[in-house]
Amino acid sequence: MKFSLFVHMERSDPAKPHAELIDELEELVLMVEAAGFETAWIGEHHGMEFTISPNPFINIAYLGARTKRIRLGTGTVIAPFWHPIKLAGEAAMTDVVTGGRLDIGIARGAYSYEYQRLFPGLDAWGAGQRMREIIPAIKGLWQGDFEMSGEFWSFPSTTSSPKPVQKPHPPIWVAARDPNSHDFAVSNGCNVQVTPLASGDDEVTSLMERFNAACAAHPDMARPEIMLLMHTFVAEDAADAEQLTKDLSLFYCQFGAWFQNKKPVRQGILEALTGDEIAAMPQYAPDKMRQNLVIGEAEEVIARLKAYEALGYDQYSIWIDSGLPHERKKKSLQLFVDKVMPAFGHGRPQ
Numbered sequence: 001m002k003f004s005l006f007v008h009m010e011r012s013d014p015a016k017p018h019a020e021l022i023d024e025l026e027e028l029v030l031m032v033e034a035a036g037f038e039t040a041w042i043g044e045h046h047g048m049e050f051t052i053s054p055n056p057f058i059n060i061a062y063l064g065a066r067t068k069r070i071r072l073g074t075g076t077v078i079a080p081f082w083h084p085i086k087l088a089g090e091a092a093m094t095d096v097v098t099g100g101r102l103d104i105g106i107a108r109g110a111y112s113y114e115y116q117r118l119f120p121g122l123d124a125w126g127a128g129q130r131m132r133e134i135i136p137a138i139k140g141l142w143q144g145d146f147e148m149s150g151e152f153w154s155f156p157s158t159t160s161s162p163k164p165v166q167k168p169h170p171p172i173w174v175a176a177r178d179p180n181s182h183d184f185a186v187s188n189g190c191n192v193q194v195t196p197l198a199s200g201d202d203e204v205t206s207l208m209e210r211f212n213a214a215c216a217a218h219p220d221m222a223r224p225e226i227m228l229l230m231h232t233f234v235a236e237d238a239a240d241a242e243q244l245t246k247d248l249s250l251f252y253c254q255f256g257a258w259f260q261n262k263k264p265v266r267q268g269i270l271e272a273l274t275g276d277e278i279a280a281m282p283q284y285a286p287d288k289m290r291q292n293l294v295i296g297e298a299e300e301v302i303a304r305l306k307a308y309e310a311l312g313y314d315q316y317s318i319w320i321d322s323g324l325p326h327e328r329k330k331k332s333l334q335l336f337v338d339k340v341m342p343a344f345g346h347g348r349p350q
Contacts, residue, residue, distance in 0.1 A: 041075030064098035073103035107175035298339035
């Protein structure tokens with residue numbers, strides 16, 4: 001099982017410069033590249049300091065000039081916010097400038113906060129249908145002389161300029177949860193990204209079952225790869241693990257508030273949650289975080305990840321976004337590199 005890092009710039013203190021966040025992002029990516037991680041993933045979000053990444057291709061191109069080996073992926077671009085010609089061209093250019101190290105993850109998006117601002121009236125169903133239309137379109141544009149007459153986009157014969165370095169194109173990953181999304185990904189030759197969020201190991205198993213069912217339904221297609229994304233923190237001791245669970249509990253409560261789009265946002269920062277609002281989200285209580293996220297000392301983390309590897313996951317991505325200070329993220333990653341990775345036969349690249 002390969003390891004990767006899912007990482008964004010994030011802040012809750014408006015006094016902290018964004019330029020400092022870029023430096024911290026670079027430091028984390030260089031750290032995992034040196035450790036032998038497969039990929040660093042950066043998604044797309046708008047109008048929120050909670051997750052700062054209005055165009056992941058910019059971040060990836062910047063990191064591409066500062067790294068040598070690690071692959072760099074969009075985790076994920078939001079399909080309904082892009083025109084196929086624009087997405088195909090920007091992705092191809094990013095593949096060129098990174099020397100063929102781009103992976104492109106695509107999703108329908110999830111935050112109603114963003115839908116409301118970038119695409120008023122859009123719902124999850126409509127966003128999903130656009131994702132299903134845009135993936136064949138960008139493949140056609142990369143091949144060249146592709147014209148489209150679809151439900152959402154139509155244009156005359158067009159060729160992506162530039163074309164990607166990787167042939168036939170960069171690996172495409174689809175963020176999938178429901179069985180139909182798994183089926184779409186597999187039938188279209190795409191890899192799959194899944195996350196149980198904070199639903200725990202039963203959901204981890206269920207997601208793999210949905211993927212396996214999709215593969216079985218398409219025996220003519222080569223089995224794609226599947227990546228599992230989870231918040232993962234290695235603790236020094238039991239007290240450290242307890243503090244991490246409390247911190248991640250607050251993070252998920254804020255995540256839930258952003259997702260529901262019911263709290264005021266000023267200068268891109270969500271209004272602080274009240275005690276009653278936090279109590280109204282018992283699914284994110286610290287004891288649930290301890291059970292459902294991968295938080296613990298190295299031996300516990302190794303055991304959880306070994307179980308995921310046995311289920312058949314090809315890649316495990318550490319979701320580092322957490323509201324934690326940069327130095328605390330670094331400490332957890334270093335513990336992961338030093339104490340967890342050796343159990344999976346990973347050494348530092350030569």
